[in-house]
Amino acid sequence: MSSSDNSQKAPGDELLSPEEKALYRKYRTSVDLRVIPIFFVAYFLAILDRNNIGTANVAGFSTELGLKKFEFNWVVSSLFYTYIVFEIPSTLLLQKIGASSWLAIITICWGICCICMTYVKSYGSAIVVRVLLGVFEGIFAGPIAAALKNINGSLKEYQYIFLVQGSITVFIGLLSKFVIADYPEKCKFITKDQLTVAQKLFEADQINVSQGSQSMKSKIKTLLNIKLWAFGAIFGIGAIAGATQAIFGPTLIKEMGYVSTRALVLSSIPSGAGFISQLCTSILLSTKKRIRISFFLFTCSIMTAVFYILLAFLKPKKIRLAFLILANFFLSPTMPLTSFWMTTNIFKQNERAVGSSMTIMIAGIGGLIGSYIYTAGEAPFYKPGHLVVFGLFIVQALINIALACYFNLQNKKAERLSQQEGPEITLINPKDPNWRYTL
Numbered sequence: 001m002s003s004s005d006n007s008q009k010a011p012g013d014e015l016l017s018p019e020e021k022a023l024y025r026k027y028r029t030s031v032d033l034r035v036i037p038i039f040f041v042a043y044f045l046a047i048l049d050r051n052n053i054g055t056a057n058v059a060g061f062s063t064e065l066g067l068k069k070f071e072f073n074w075v076v077s078s079l080f081y082t083y084i085v086f087e088i089p090s091t092l093l094l095q096k097i098g099a100s101s102w103l104a105i106i107t108i109c110w111g112i113c114c115i116c117m118t119y120v121k122s123y124g125s126a127i128v129v130r131v132l133l134g135v136f137e138g139i140f141a142g143p144i145a146a147a148l149k150n151i152n153g154s155l156k157e158y159q160y161i162f163l164v165q166g167s168i169t170v171f172i173g174l175l176s177k178f179v180i181a182d183y184p185e186k187c188k189f190i191t192k193d194q195l196t197v198a199q200k201l202f203e204a205d206q207i208n209v210s211q212g213s214q215s216m217k218s219k220i221k222t223l224l225n226i227k228l229w230a231f232g233a234i235f236g237i238g239a240i241a242g243a244t245q246a247i248f249g250p251t252l253i254k255e256m257g258y259v260s261t262r263a264l265v266l267s268s269i270p271s272g273a274g275f276i277s278q279l280c281t282s283i284l285l286s287t288k289k290r291i292r293i294s295f296f297l298f299t300c301s302i303m304t305a306v307f308y309i310l311l312a313f314l315k316p317k318k319i320r321l322a323f324l325i326l327a328n329f330f331l332s333p334t335m336p337l338t339s340f341w342m343t344t345n346i347f348k349q350n351e352r353a354v355g356s357s358m359t360i361m362i363a364g365i366g367g368l369i370g371s372y373i374y375t376a377g378e379a380p381f382y383k384p385g386h387l388v389v390f391g392l393f394i395v396q397a398l399i400n401i402a403l404a405c406y407f408n409l410q411n412k413k414a415e416r417l418s419q420q421e422g423p424e425i426t427l428i429n430p431k432d433p434n435w436r437y438t439l
Contacts, residue, residue, distance in 0.1 A: 020197045027194040034189055038172070038179045042107055045169045049114040049133065050079060050367075051246040055267065056117075058250040058260045062376075067123060070375055075126045076247055077371030082134035084364040098182035107173030109135075114166030222354050230403050231342040232358045234297070237396040238334035239366025240373070241304070241389050245270060245328050248374045248385075252324060255380035256317040270325045274332030281333040285340055293341045294404035294439050300337065301397035303330040305390050312386035334396065335363075344438040345407065407437035 016024060053061065053076060062072050094102045113133040120126045181187045184195055222228075249270055254263035284291065307327035311320055339359060346352045374385040418433060 015201060016197065020200070023191075023194050023197045024201070027190060027198050030187075030189050030194070034187075035180065038176050041172055042103070042176060045107075045172060046110070047246070049110060049166065049169055052114070053117070053130075054247040055250050055264055058254050058263050058267075060260075065120070065123060065126060069377065070372075071123050073372050073375060075123070075130055077368050078127045078130040079134035080364055080368035080371065082131050084361065084368070086135050087360065087364065100177055100180040100182050103180060104173050104177035107176060108170050109173075111166045111169030111171075111173055114169060115163055117166070118163040222348075222351050225351060225354075227345070227403070227406075228342075228351065228355050228358060230399050231338055231355060232362050234396050234399055234403075235335055235338040235342075235359045236362040236366045237392045238331060238338065239363045240370040240392060241331045242274075242335065243367040243370030244373050244385070244389065245274070245331070247371065249324070249328075251379075252374070252382060253321060255382070256320055257380075258317070266321065269321075270328035273325045273329040277329045277332045278336055281336055285337075292439055293337060293344075294400055294407075297334060297337045297341065298397055298400045298404075300330045300334050301393045301400060304334070305393035305397065308386045308390040308393065312381075312383045312390065315381070331393070335359075341438060347435060404439055407439055411436045411439075 057072060061067075067075070090102075090106065097105075110133055113129055116129045117126070117133075120129055184190055184198055190198075250263055250267040253266050254260055256263075258266060281296075285293075304327050307323045307330070311323050311327065314320055314323070339356075342355050342359075343352060346355055373388050374382050378384055414436060
């Protein structure tokens with residue numbers, strides 16, 4: 001049986017009547033149109049505010065503060081320590097305070113922290129503000145930063161980057177308070193009939209969750225699941241490389257020989273290439289029923305490794321810029337591909353929840369590690385940093401091969417057992433004898 005048969009049934013296939021399904025589709029459309037945009041903008045600004053220190057550095061941040069050796073790396077990484085630590089407390093407070101109030105509070109606070117970066121005057125104060133930004137946070141910055149850099153005002157060029165982008169975030173935080181509702185019952189755009197159908201599904205989902213409650217032994221077994229850690233390692237490598245591109249991309253391009261303003265504009269091209277590749281990947285995964293995700297992911301890993309090894313040894317700036325763009329084009333889909341591959345290959349609800357939480361945690365750790373890969377002493381070619389990223393993607397490709405081989409062997413074993421008589425408890429998924437791993 002092909003791996004494509006593992007796709008999940010649409011919500012309501014077994015519980016809802018045709019009329020209720022139509023109401024539920026209208027409910028989801030209303031939520032998508034009213035709620036998703038504000039979350040998209042807030043998440044976009046979070047990425048922007050987290051990584052704008054890279055564009056500010058090209059505009060003179062390190063020079064103005066007199067940062068030496070690894071100090072810029074420490075300023076960059078300081079955010080991720082509190083970002084990782086405060087993720088779980090933030091989730092608990094979200095449940096207690098309510099989504100509309102808590103999300104508005106942390107969005108406004110991280111916007112204020114970004115504005116405060118405008119006025120830092122020393123290495124120590126920069127560390128403090130970045131740490132606070134990480135607490136409250138719990139790619140397309142290039143053209144925006146270039147435009148802000150050219151403002152001829154009373155502030156330094158890099159200060160406008162922090163000031164304007166932070167102010168936009170504060171505004172969105174205030175707006176979110178009035179757009180986001182804590183519960184579906186408080187949404188004025190949802191009809192009573194739509195709410196009734198949605199609640200029917202929510203209650204059924206809660207029953208499934210309660211029935212799947214685990215003992216401590218089972219929870220520990222889930223945490224030790226080698227497949228989850230393998231997927232986590234693949235995802236983490238993509239997160240590390242993504243962080244290096246977002247934070248150090250403008251600096252890498254400037255050191256190729258481009259002036260700061262042009263470097264800021266050009267830094268948007270690798271990000272744009274990554275966005276296009278992720279968009280194409282999403283369309284491909286949603287439209288193609290049969291696709292070898294492992295081969296797709298392996299190709300992205302190898303191509304990224306190839307372009308980074310070329311970046312390490314080639315000197316012409318136009319060729320290096322082209323390879324940096326191509327490297328980001330191939331590395332960007334690795335994270336969504338890994339998340340999709342993990343979801344389709346984990347059939348237990350509790351393991352899937354752990355896997356999703358793990359990828360969020362690993363993304364923060366990846367940003368922390370990525371903050372130290374490129375250092376000022378390696379300029380202008382950053383050969384050691386490129387070689388590190390090259391090695392990471394070779395490791396990613398090897399883990400991918402190991403997982404694919406394991407899944408293939410398990411599928412073949414299940415096929416053999418399915419031909420035999422007797423109980424099918426030895427199959428991959430005891431609740432679905434036809435279930436197979438996605439390759």
